[in-house]
Amino acid sequence: MARARRRPARNAAARATSPLSSQEATPEAEPLASSTHAAAESCPGCTTESSASFNQFEKENWIRCDVCKTWYHWRCASSEPPAFLSEEDKKDYSIDRIDKWYCKPCVDKDPSRVMTLKAPARKSDRKRNYQDYASLNLGLTDPNRWIRMLENKTFKPDKFKRMHGSEVNMDWLEEDEDAMTEPILIEKPDGLGMKMPPSDFTVEDVAELVGEETPLEVIDVATQSASPGWNLGKWADYIELEPEAREKVYNVISLEVTGTKVGDMVLPPKLVRDVDWVENFWPSTRKGKGNAYPKVQLYCLMGVASAWTDWHVDFAGSSVYYHILRGSKVFYFIKPTPANLAIYERWSGTELQNSWLGDLVDEVVKVTLTEGNTMIIPSGWIHAVYTPVDTIVFGGNFLHSFAMPMQLKIRKIEIATQVPKKFRFPLFTKLCWYVGDKYLRDLKAPAGVSYPARVLTSLLALADFLVSEARILERGSDQAKKEAKDQVPSDRVKDPAAVARELRWRLRLAAGNSSDDEGVTVKPNGAGVKRKRTAEAEDERPRFKNFKPRRWDSVVEKADEDETRVVKARKPTEDDEAWKEQWVEWTINGAEGDASDAQVKSRTETIVRIRRTGEGLERQRVERVVESWEWQ
Template identity: 75%
Template sequence: MARAKRRATRSTARVSGTSPLSSREPTPEGQVAEAQSRSAETCPGCTREFSASFNQFEKENWIRCDACSTWWHWRCASEDEKKDYTIDKIDKWYCKPCSDKDSSRVTTLKAPTRKSDRKRNYRDYASLSLGMTSDPNRWLRMLENKTFKQDNFKRMHGSEVTLEWLEEDEEALTEPILVEKPDGLGMKMPPSDFTVDDVAELVGEQSPVEVVDVASQSASAGWNLGKWADYIQLEPEAREKIYNVISLEVTGTKVGDLVLPPKLVRDLDWVENYWPSTRKGKGHAYPKVQLYCLMGVASAWTDWHVDFAGSSVYYHILRGSKVFYFIKPTPANLAAYERWSGTELQNSWLGDLVPEVTKVVLEAGNTMIIPSGWIHAVYTPVDTIVFGGNFLHSYSVPMQLKIRGIEINTQVPKKFRYPLFSKLCWYVGDRLLRDLKAGTSYSPRILVSLLALADFLVSEVRILERGSEQGKKEIKDQIPVDRVKDPAAVARELRWRLKLAAGSDSDEEGGSVAITKTNGSGLKRKRGGEEEDRPRFRNFKPRQWDNVAEHSEEGESRLVKITQPLEEDETWKERWTDWSNEVMDEDGGTEAKVTKRTDTMVRVRRIASRLERQRVERVVETWEWEE
């Protein structure tokens, strides 16, 4: 029932509007007259006293009779009705003349709103940002009565954190590691007496900086490094709010010149190793995420998060202390994190949704490397300065793509995702393909990981081929045309070569393929429960041979005797397929003449910086006898 059409509520001061009694559209010249005459509009119940006493700028309520469709002022309705209920509660209403004609015409009210006894949680959107409340100390209260798993993460000497460690230890870089002293890491940091004032002076006091209001976990506008340095100098009790700086990237500044990530990080970092050096630096857009200066004050807190795109992190405490709370990135824990992110659950402690949380305390001089995907929250007990950075690498591609998928599913704004992620993947894929063609070999652990990268690039190509126009545009914008001329060929050939390098055949586009490790040495591909030996790659064109030479040489003939070579059944095919001296009998059987011919083919070609020469010999025997 369209009740809104039966009643009209309007203000007589809105001179450009219409009323149930008039549909006139006033002209600009007549607006004043319209305003003066509006109060004169009457209903059948109006009296001179009502019209004289009504203020034209008061809100006028109208109601229509459900019998005669005549509009009445609510103020002109029965005094008994106005005493018993208000206009917004009426379902059906009849004017007095209509109700006098028919006694069954009685005013009825709307059914009362259904109420529930369930307790409801209402969010205060005025004081929430990203699901957080405005109380900066709520995390400390959440920690009360919580239990944590004992920290048993590996402690290592800096000289042990190397590529050789990654290759020899299958568990390397699957859990956080702690290096208590920086010696041997191949890392450079500012002196231990380095201060926030030094940061402001070297980067520039007028340089803008993104400051996080800890209470709401959202950005606070209007900050520069000079203002931040002044805030830090305040005594803790004089700080009205608790703020945190966790995203000051200092590449290209004088502070950046004082920082060098650990050697292992530089050896692994995709940006360091695969992004073209000619497209870095001033004037070029590239992922600047390697050199962060983090400055937090006592009681600052960063809620549960995973670093963007599942990037790994190196984290060095220059001054102060940090307390980390870690959740292992198991499938179940990541699913819980995805449910928690961006919902009302974010007002609760994520640790209550997972089996265990590990607590780690870092002191000045400690360096931690956090692997891909680890969920963590960070508490700052005292004013602290930290230098760290993010890096993507070839050992954790599946997890990196998994976290990127969670970011998309939970609608993380692009501003807070890893910059130029897809373009970096294309640079990596193009370089890997060239290296594979040149004969570079990779360990089984890396091959398994890189196959996930190839699958991702193929999925991007499929969008280019069959996606929407908007999807195609987004993909094209991320392809570095300076290196990748044919993205479809690059993606599919990369996947094909990686599978061959891992001991697996290539599958056809869209085929159902299962890949599993075999004896820790590679991969095995199965289809329909049986292995297939024939490699297939739709777009691959092998390098042609530069020169081919062939010749044949006739050998001597000899006479042999064979036993029953041509029986009527089909068993002779199996016996003759694998000839041996055992099927021959010099003392009996049929005499046959055997002629041998040797065909030889030699071919050569140049591949990258080497020559490849192949010699193929084929021996053909012809057996003849009289029937």
């Protein structure tokens, strides 16, 4: 049956990628590729003429093809009644009457596919109250169901770090391997280098400074779906009501205030500004009014008592800073282990969504934030949020160079669960091209650069992603090539294939691998792991226009004599698969239990390369240790 909706669905899959707390990006954050409206990104039926008529603040009806499951704007698809309908059906023709609907490409493939209508509803002059019995049976219309659901659950007390604002800096991020891998809580904003409105700032102040007529995305907490027809003035009036006088519980979690008077009062923590890709890599000349760029850094969240935001992951695995200006929030966290992310992916957009996700994973951690607290949430953490009292929060999303593998993993989940582009991180691929181009220029600089192992691992994932985009440009379908090309910033990247492959090549050199080592990945500890080279890898050897690699003035290879020693170690057996993981680390495993004497022969091979530079001398030393183990 054809699915229709007011905007791309507010199902779990869509929530999984929204800024801060399960909502779509604001209209201002949407791409305006090829001078068309942002909404066209998720509608294949849009044309230049139809896109020009879009109003970014208007709600759009959408319909999905029953064959290919692609979403179209109703106005771009079949808003005019087909000629084969009766005159009576033409008069009552609307998106709500559609039973089966097929897009033009699917009809062209099989002309027997014909749109059908639902039987007209029986009309009566008697007034009646409509009840959604399906939702009632599931308890979905009761906003307090979340609170009752929490009553019988057990949570692990949080052991997340409490840090002083002055400790949250680049030195911590670069030197602590656990930095930005778990949420951290800063109880007071002192030392964070952050600016916020005064603590007596109100929703009425937000409405006056941003504009009472500003359209607002409001969430009906009971159904976790958008409630139409709101603006900031109406929202301020709602907040003024006593809790018992509020007909429903609503929540606002996607008001982006960049470029407003409220936005001028907010400055993210200094660490966030230091690592934020949008802040550091998107050209400043291409920000501001009239330019499309990822506007996700300054959100004002306004929740009332008993509001709830269901389980979600922030879009593209972006990290979050989150400051409680007034009120309180209770967070429920699930660690993004491979198993938990797989469960979350299955849960998203299915009937499992009506169940408590926490029952399906290993553990849930509960954290309570109060007025003045700031939290930084790393990439990929699954979370739900409860609001015990009326609360105002300021926060924002950011991508950075320490978490690209996780950011790409969340993006793959978005693709697998068919999250519409409108609900994903705006201009994600274009931002990646800007980042890759800047890192390449830094790597090519005469002075050279060095990166922590975590950053090298992250950048190699970025380079692999850009190489995959380059392959689409070279080998994809015409439509795929066009979409990929639209995401390349032509003002900076003239030859995307060369940029992507040279970036990957230089990063692998920086990781200590040989220039032609196309089958190497870098582990989090910086060690190289060689993979078998494939035909595709052979085809992907670097090709750069007018590029001549710098030669080493001297390369010396030497090997130490074999050294033999006897150690206690457990011999791997054919029926024991665990030995593979145990022996990956460079340690002697199994020194207890059934360990026995093993004779170990080892030798060290060293390669030293030197060359003169404009500043003096560059020397590179690479050591390879080879061991042979034999049990007595």
